[in-house]
Amino acid sequence: MSSVATLPLPAGAGARPRSAASLLPWVVLAVLAAFPLIAPAFGLEYYIGFVRRLLIVMIAATSLNFILGYGGMVALGHAGFVGVGAYTVVAMVEAGVGSAWAAWGMAIVISAVFAAAIGxxxxxxxxxxxxxxTLAFAQMLYYLAVSLRTYGGDDGYGIYTPLSLGGLDGLHADIFYWVVLALAALVFAFSSRVAVSRFGHALMGIRDNETRMAAMGYPVYRIKLVAFTGAGAVAGLAGALLASHNNFVSPSLMHWTESATLLVMVAIGGMGKRWGGPLGVAIWLTLAEVLKLYTEYWHWPIGLMLILVVFFAPKGVATLFERKEKTQ
Amino acid sequence: MSATSLFEAKGLVKRFGGLLATDHVDITVEPGEIHALIGPNGAGKSTLVNLISGLLPLDEGSLSLDGVELAALAPHQRVRAGLSRCFQVTSVFKSDTVLDNLLLAAQAHAGSSFRFLSRRAAEDVLMETALRLAETVGLADVLGRIAGTLPHGAQRKLDVALALAARPRLLLLDEPMAGMGPEDSLQMVALIEQLRAQTAILLIEHDMDAVFQLADRISVLVYGRVLTSGDASHIKGHPEVQAVYLGTEAHA
Incomplete structure (x- = not known):
């Protein structure tokens, strides 16, 4: 919630003026949508795939930010649901399903079921x-994947015939990029919307004061479970997209360090901030990509950056932009 | 009349290991009544509030409000059944504005919270309820303030307002005057007096002036048991009460 007091009568709190800030998501969306068309002119084709991966991880981070930032649930097993989504795609491929939509849809459903049970x-x-x-459950899923010999076990599973996008196939070489972008935008818009809905307010209330929420009559456990299940389902979608992105799935996808990295990304970006997930992912993955060009030891500059973030933007990089927006 | 009490607690028992914190306590509250519960520190008053509101599970006993059995219900279900509470240590949403606090309380009792896509800010009904609550407890002119920055007395009022949003049949007030100066206490007494018209109240309080002023009936809790129960003059004149409670209070 905003830390700035609006004095004293918040008349018409429902109507916000359309500011430059509210156009920002559209500008970002337009730039990202144009990227595959512009990139070749600058010899950046390689980075189309990179941005696509960025967008997929952003979906996972946004879902984690929802339960972590808005719900106050510090889960260290989120990559487990990413993995469930990815392995659902593998199972669908193995079963002879060729449609990406069917495989991804099933991935959402199955990871929702896992998230509901684990939650x-x-x-x-x-x-x-x-x-x-949550860490223990994710580790169980990890070792389950390792032991699934039909799906490649430790070595992973290659998808040799890419899944079909139905009518969209063949429209453009980079059609998958736009599909991912559309889904990422949808997830971002959805989570931003839920954050200001009744459900979002209830969830943030639970984060801030769970006992009081129960004493005011909120079904605290059910609200948390619904949020956790939804986040798991969206993480599953990210996993499914990652499977299609790499055309390869291995257990390392759900190694606990992946869950930890997601947590750190959200922390860098800003927990409970609308842009926290996307920003954290963009910063982390871009830095990793750039630093890898210069050194094998790219972890230590990232560590340094983490320390800087702790000192200068302890609530996440997104808060820096908040202040800028206000002063403009 | 007492055959149909609004609230009836019978044979409440709570043990913490070998300690019998609540020892077969019976308590009733009649409609429109303010029933005060007093007792020295460690008598088990807060435990009793937690048992009634459901934050602690009962070992034995039954609770009913308006004929509805509460003992098997979760805390939030008891609120829906008409039993709402305040906290001894102020429990509000400190980093939110007063208005956001009240909106959250209003939302709890105006339809489902499982609505995901419509903006809550667009719901005028919640705003009306929140403003009415602010009016009731006298916080209407600080709606935009961050709750955690309010003075203690105002935070206590907000705590009461959050409990009132449930439109309770029975309100549990756990030491509403705790830590208050004389002026805030007076305001709180006036507020509680005013609430009498809306709900029955079970009042746990150390401030004896306030208790004698407000309560229709007073029960004295000592070592987890109800020592005696009666009106103010009965309590004041009770020799044992003077010995175990009023006496120790004077020494403290």
Whole structure:
């Protein structure tokens, strides 16, 4: 929530003036949509794939930010749901399904089911205990994937015939990029919307004061479970897209360090900030990509940056932009 | 009349290991009544509030409000059944504005919170409820303030307002005057007096002046048991009460 007091009568809190800030998402969307058309002119074709991966990870980070930032649930197992989504695609391919839409849709459903089951157990705990239980479940999923020999076990599974996008196939070489962009935009818009809905307000209330929320009559557990399940489903979508992006899936996708990286990305971007997920992902992955050009030891400059973020933007890089918007 | 009490707690028992914190407590509250619960520190008053509101599970006993059995219900379900509470340690949403606090309370009792796509800010009904609550407790002119920056007395009022949003049949007030100066206390007494018209109240309080002024009936809790119950003059004249409670209070 905004930390700036609006004094004293907030008349018409519902109507916000259309400012430059509200156009920002559209500008970002337009630039991203134009990127595959412009990139070849600058010899940046390679980066079309990079941006596509960025967008997919942004979907996962946005879903994590929803439960972490708005819901206060510090889950260290989010990559587990990404993995469930990816392996659902593998299972669909193995079963002979050729449609991307069917495979991705199934990935959403299956990861929602996993998230509901895992959430139902782990949401009975709080704080560090919740974190450890989500980690434990994700590790179980990881070892399950390692042991699935039909799907390649440790070595992973290659998808040799890319999934079909139905009527969109063959429209353009980079059609998959735009599909990913559209889905990422949809997820971003959806989560921004939910954040200002009744559900979002209830979720943030639980984050800030769970006991009080229960004492005011909110079904706290159910609200958290719905949020957790939704976030798991969206993470599953990211996993499914990642499977199509790489045409390869391996258990390393759901290694616990992947969950931790997602957490750090959201923390860098800004927990509970609308742009927290996308910003964190963009900063982390771009830095990693650039630094890798110069050094094999790209982790340490990123560590340095983390320290800088802690000092100069402890609530995430998104807060820096907030202040700028206000002064403009 | 007492055959149909609004609220009836019977044989409440709570143990913490070997400690019998609540020892077969019976308490009733009649419609429109302010029933005060007093007792020295450690008598089990807060435990009792937590048992009634459901934050602690009961070991034995039954609770009913308006004929509805509460013991098996989760805390939030008890609120829906008409039982709302305040907290001894002020429990508000400190980093939100007063208005956002009240909107959140209003939302809890105006339809489902499982609405995902419509902006809550567009719901005028919630705004009306929030403004009315602010009016009731006297916070209408600080709606835009961040709750955590309000003075203690105002935060206590906000705490009461959050509980009132449920339109309770029975309101549990857990030491509403705790930590208040004389002026704030007077305002709180006036507020509670005014609430009497809307809801029955179970009042846990240390401030004896306030208790004697407000309560229709007073029960004294000592070592988890109800020592005696009666009106102000009965309590004031009760020798045991003077010994265990009013006496120790004077020493403290």
């Amino acid at each position: 139902a157990v782990s949401l009975r705990a709080r704080g560090v205990y919740f974190l450890m239980i």
